[in-house]
Ligand code: SAM
């Protein structure tokens with residue numbers, strides 16, 4: 001089989017479900033060469049700033065959901081966020097990723113103000129937002145204020161499954177609409193999904209791949225589901241590392257120019273989970289720049305790793321891991337090789 005021109009559903013389902021180790025190795029090797037064709041051996045570093053653990057949403061899987069009795073809440077001030085960027089810049093980062101729950105304190109206006117401050121001080125850095133669902137006008141404002149990239153995982157592209165993971169007020173159609181809007185505005189857009197969430201079937205994962213083919217995002221975040229205390233899914237099983245790696249590899253083969261992170265969730269389930277993801281076609285890592293004293297409170301799931309180390313230590317550790325796996329740490333902006341469709345002209 002030529003990996004992969006226009007695979008049919010059966011072929012994709014076969015690779016989603018295979019347990020054959022030789023077949024998996026072939027899949028991972030093909031994914032590595034697809035990645036190498038566009039990105040060489042470089043692994044791009046992004047500085048992650050988790051700036052608020054408040055959230056108005058109540059996703060059933062998420063450790064910082066609104067009604068979790070266990071979640072500890074914090075929010076960084078704009079000055080603290082800027083300070084994280086300065087520390088990141090000194091460590092060599094050229095991409096800042098601002099992620100948080102949907103925290104009503106951070107109004108669109110406040111977000112724009114923070115973006116302008118960062119953009120003013122760091123004119124050449126990439127700024128990524130990951131702050132959930134907003135209307136088109138707000139996304140346009142964020143773009144004009146200096147954000148270049150936006151991460152919004154679709155979580156699952158199967159409608160009934162989406163309904164089983166979220167309260168009725170949250171809709172897959174809305175999530176998808178946000179993603180198409182972001183892409184149309186001109187953001188480098190990131191979608192993504194969890195592997196092994198309760199009630200997920202191979203057909204759900206097939207729907208994820210088909211949706212990604214249609215959206216053609218610049219980035220795709222794929223991580224295993226990990227139960228979180230204080231959530232309705234606390235007692236469910238975690239996702240499989242192996243299946244997550246297969247989904248990373250299949251995504252790389254279907255979308256060779258996309259940027260694929262080796263996620264912290266994979267590193268949480270297996271000591272070498274991120275290295276295994278690099279060997280399955282991933283090419284991004286996201287060391288943590290959040291202040292040390294709040295890091296453990298951004299607990300999306302139990303036993304999250306990298307909550308104790310200083311930012312500089314996280315960078316050193318990740319660089320060593322990347323090198324030891326045979327890849328090359330790259331601190332540059334590392335834009336996606338997929339062109340952006342720019343609706344908005346920013347002057
Ligand atoms: N609020 C933003 C949003 O909704 O996109 C960003 C924050 S959200 C916590 C970031 C991602 O964490 C989610 O898209 C989800 O895929 C992941 N996540 C949440 N709970 C998780 C869990 N229990 N296990 C693994 N990943 C989880």
Ligand code: FES
Nearest residue numbers: 055059062065101
């Ligand atoms: Fe909002 Fe998880 S429920 S970030």
